[in-house]
Amino acid sequence: VLYDCISGQPANSTQLRIYAERNNIEVCTVDVKPCDPEEWQRVDGSCNNLKYPSRGAFRTPTIRLLPLDFSPNYEPRKACDGGDLELPRKLRTELLCSGKVSEMKLTQLVSYYILFSTGDINSIHDPLNYLFNITYCCTPKGKDDYRCTPIKVPVHDPVHRFSGISCMNLTRPQSFQTYGCLDNNTDFVRIVFQTPIYDLSNVYNFEQGFINHIRTFKNGLLKIYPAENGLLFPETDPESIICKLNQRPRETLCHKYLSNNAIGPNIMTILFYRQHNKIAEELHKLNPSWNDDRLFFTARNINIAISLQILLYELLPILLGRKNLIKDGIISCDEGFRDLYDENIEPLMTDEYAYVHRWFHVIQETSMKFYDKDGYFVKTYPLVNATGHTGMLGVDDNMVYITQGSFRQQSGGFDFIIDPDMSERALGGFQLATDVGAFDLAKGRYFGFSPYIKYKEFCTKKSYKKFSDLKDSFSSERLYRLMEEYKCPSDIDLMGGLWAENFVKGGMVPETLYCLLVEQLRRTLASDRYWYERPNRPHAFTEDQLKAIRKVTIAGVLCWVGDHVTEIQPKAFYIISAKNPLVKCSSSKIGKLDLSAWKE
Numbered sequence: 001v002l003y004d005c006i007s008g009q010p011a012n013s014t015q016l017r018i019y020a021e022r023n024n025i026e027v028c029t030v031d032v033k034p035c036d037p038e039e040w041q042r043v044d045g046s047c048n049n050l051k052y053p054s055r056g057a058f059r060t061p062t063i064r065l066l067p068l069d070f071s072p073n074y075e076p077r078k079a080c081d082g083g084d085l086e087l088p089r090k091l092r093t094e095l096l097c098s099g100k101v102s103e104m105k106l107t108q109l110v111s112y113y114i115l116f117s118t119g120d121i122n123s124i125h126d127p128l129n130y131l132f133n134i135t136y137c138c139t140p141k142g143k144d145d146y147r148c149t150p151i152k153v154p155v156h157d158p159v160h161r162f163s164g165i166s167c168m169n170l171t172r173p174q175s176f177q178t179y180g181c182l183d184n185n186t187d188f189v190r191i192v193f194q195t196p197i198y199d200l201s202n203v204y205n206f207e208q209g210f211i212n213h214i215r216t217f218k219n220g221l222l223k224i225y226p227a228e229n230g231l232l233f234p235e236t237d238p239e240s241i242i243c244k245l246n247q248r249p250r251e252t253l254c255h256k257y258l259s260n261n262a263i264g265p266n267i268m269t270i271l272f273y274r275q276h277n278k279i280a281e282e283l284h285k286l287n288p289s290w291n292d293d294r295l296f297f298t299a300r301n302i303n304i305a306i307s308l309q310i311l312l313y314e315l316l317p318i319l320l321g322r323k324n325l326i327k328d329g330i331i332s333c334d335e336g337f338r339d340l341y342d343e344n345i346e347p348l349m350t351d352e353y354a355y356v357h358r359w360f361h362v363i364q365e366t367s368m369k370f371y372d373k374d375g376y377f378v379k380t381y382p383l384v385n386a387t388g389h390t391g392m393l394g395v396d397d398n399m400v401y402i403t404q405g406s407f408r409q410q411s412g413g414f415d416f417i418i419d420p421d422m423s424e425r426a427l428g429g430f431q432l433a434t435d436v437g438a439f440d441l442a443k444g445r446y447f448g449f450s451p452y453i454k455y456k457e458f459c460t461k462k463s464y465k466k467f468s469d470l471k472d473s474f475s476s477e478r479l480y481r482l483m484e485e486y487k488c489p490s491d492i493d494l495m496g497g498l499w500a501e502n503f504v505k506g507g508m509v510p511e512t513l514y515c516l517l518v519e520q521l522r523r524t525l526a527s528d529r530y531w532y533e534r535p536n537r538p539h540a541f542t543e544d545q546l547k548a549i550r551k552v553t554i555a556g557v558l559c560w561v562g563d564h565v566t567e568i569q570p571k572a573f574y575i576i577s578a579k580n581p582l583v584k585c586s587s588s589k590i591g592k593l594d595l596s597a598w599k600e
């Protein structure tokens with residue numbers, strides 16, 4: 001049945017006719033084969049909710065916590081005095097300092113994993129659009145193109161008053177209106193291609209049929225190929241234009257079915273892809289009678305569960321605070337099952353959830369340190385030169401160096417200081433100047449997010465009319481900066497507020513960021529029928545199997561599928577220290593997967 005993406009109902013003949021006239025049936029509908037309540041979790045996400053079978057599938061529309069706030073024609077909202085809000089680049093340079101500060105407790109792996117996890121539920125179609133299709137927003141042609149929303153650089157910009165750069169190319173976020181599924185005069189609905197549930201869409205892909213390209217259909221395995229350096233990678237497309245930074249002819253590796261994005265998540269995706277095969281191989285040894293399908297879906301089920309176990313129980317407690325997460329019902333304090341499922345809650349993702357993850361741009365350390373397999377420092381390499389540069393992983397020891405660096409190098413600071421490469425050249429060799437912070441702030445306006453104080457009110461149930469009402473959530477110095485830049489509290493952008501706000505007690509992120517993440521995670525836990533901790537889902541784990549999943553840590557994953565990782569600290573999101581020393585991968589301190597509970 002063809003379901004209308006927007007309504008989540010079977011498309012009627014009038015709708016289909018309109019879509020056919022516009023030549024966009026394929027993008028505005030999802031083809032859902034009849035659901036079987038007991039089937040394995042589908043790769044395209046359909047049939048997650050049996051009442052609304054297309055919800056949870058790729059291209060499920062996003063939802064909003066607060067109403068849209070735009071000027072007419074989806075232009076940014078106005079300031080309280082009726083004028084334009086301050087330029088995003090001006091606000092970024094005034095509210096975030098540019099410089100290098102390290103977080104002394106955490107490793108670079110934190111940024112790699114958090115970005116990898118956002119890639120599961122969020123696609124990178126918007127940057128691809130302005131990098132490959134609409135590249136002229138800073139030229140006269142861009143002035144007449146509604147899709148162009150370039151970043152204007154103020155004349156007295158601290159960096160570009162010297163460089164002569166006065167504009168950065170950027171486009172409007174794409175929506176169901178962009179693709180003609182909704183009329184232009186209707187409320188903006190963001191289009192996202194990934195499924196809105198955590199199901200490793202970034203590893204297994206998500207569009208119908210794509211999975212058939214990566215499966216071998218033998219023993220549950222995915223296709224995998226050795227590169228020039230002998231290491232194993234998913235299928236490559238040497239002609240792809242996405243890997244623009246590949247140094248050809250030597251560097252040819254470029255993922256054909258997976259995304260070639262920033263280097264950290266790129267590596268994590270490769271590791272989870274390989275991990276699928278390791279799991280399938282072991283399952284096959286344990287249960288030689290299982291057929292290909294059973295091995296494939298069981299391995300995927302375990303792989304997804306591991307990715308979530310690490311996110312929820314290892315990483316988020318560090319970032320958001322373990323006690324906070326227990327109090328808010330996001331993690332459980334015992335090892336057993338839990339079941340928060342409610343079939344009346346549709347598996348949908350809020351726009352706010354993906355958006356506030358952008359705050360983590362401030363923690364990105366961009367001088368990647370390369371270490372060899374024995375832990376000797378080799379060199380530093382600019383992280384931004386590695387985006388769209390998958391080819392570097394297939395030659396020399398780069399994959400080894402970056403993997404080793406991920407758990408040996410410190411993370412960037414959790415503060416209001418952004419690494420200069422993120423604020424000036426985040427898109428490395430693609431675009432001359434990219435201030436990702438300014439992009440983040442500008443995008444918030446083109447998504448039509450309500451001002452920061454509305455979110456603050458949503459989270460605290462208090463009212464904020466005057467700047468002084470905010471004094472409990474900001475240091476006086478940070479509040480003063482906001483007052484310098486914004487005329488009224490209601491002018492403060494969501495991202496502007498996050499950049500200045502105090503951290504949640506017990507955690508390392510701004511209070512409102514915490515609140516908006518938790519809001520979505522609650523929905524995710526209640527709306528994903530296949531959530532790994534549930535005892536009553538199709539092909540649920542047994543108690544022993546769930547216990548085995550709960551033991552796995554990111555260190556265990558790196559030991560198992562990382563190239564030449566032979567020793568690592570047990571808590572790999574934390575730096576190596578006397579309390580968290582390097583140990584051999586064979587040590588019982590490393591949380592490895594034991595698949596014996598799957599033997600029949």
Ligand code: HEM
Pocket residue numbers: 111112114115118122123124125126127262354355357358360361363364383384387426427434436439440443
């Ligand atoms: C700490 C790790 C990071 C996290 C959690 C993160 C998160 C995000 C998220 C959620 C988006 C929004 C995507 C969308 O909805 O369209 C985004 C956009 C973006 N990120 Fe990151 N990111 C991280 C690191 C990086 C790095 C290392 C780079 C560059 C090398 C980068 C460059 C960008 C760019 C260029 C955009 C698009 C900006 C736009 O078009 O508005 N990010 N990031």
